[in-house]
Amino acid sequence: MLELIQVVGFGLLMFIPLTNPLTTVALLLGLSGDMTNDERNHQSKLTCIYVFIIMVVSFYCGQIVMNTFGISIPGLRIAGGLIVAFIGFRMLFPQQPVHKTPEADAKKKEPSNNIAFVPLAMPSTAGPGTIAMIISMASTVQNDGYDVSTWVIYTASILVPLILCLILWFCMRSAGSIMRLIGKSGIEATSRIMGFLLVCMGTQFVINGILELIHSYTQS
Secondary structure, eight states, X not given: OHHHHXXXXXXXXXXXXHHOXXXXXXXHHHHXXXXXXXXXXXXXXXXXXXXXXXXXXXXXXXXXXXXXXXXXXXXXXXXXXXXXXXXXXXXXXXXXXXXXXXXXXXXXXXXXOOOIIIIIIIIIISOHHHHHHHHHHHHHHHTTOSOSOHHHHHHHHXXXXXHHHHHHHHHHHTHHHHHHHHHHHHHHXXXXXXXXXXXXXXXXXXXXXXXXXXXXXXXX
């Protein structure tokens, strides 16, 4: 049991900086300005479910999926970076508000867009770096690279994502209080700042992917 606690603790220390729940909360603040509190809580719950599924599937099936479709880690990073940058540009330069017309009123009655999977769960929380780390760890486990009991590894592979999702859910549930505190102008400012940061993050993901791709070709 002590061994399990140590492995879970190590996993949390490794993945909390990678998943960075506070960044996801800031992104939620920027994208959910028109949502009700219930809709925001629903998106938070869905995000946590998606993150858990992504992390567990990445551990058990990630390498198989990537090999089947011929996807490399650099390709994963570049694709994730392009998605992040695209979302960032949309937040930096939002669409102009629609004038008040019957059509606009009808649109307002439609349910808000689902932002739980993209971008909150992926690539914001379970992004290319997180998935690449999980797949790398799973590959090491399969090659007996860790001097830890097998049952501990596979139990931790469920417990670590579960605890991370509970932490994420707690942080995201506080978003409503933050929105009431900073107001509409604060939300718009947060959205612009997060948009700029996401463009920078996406660009860095692409750069890292290209550098890894060049490095892999020069080594071969």
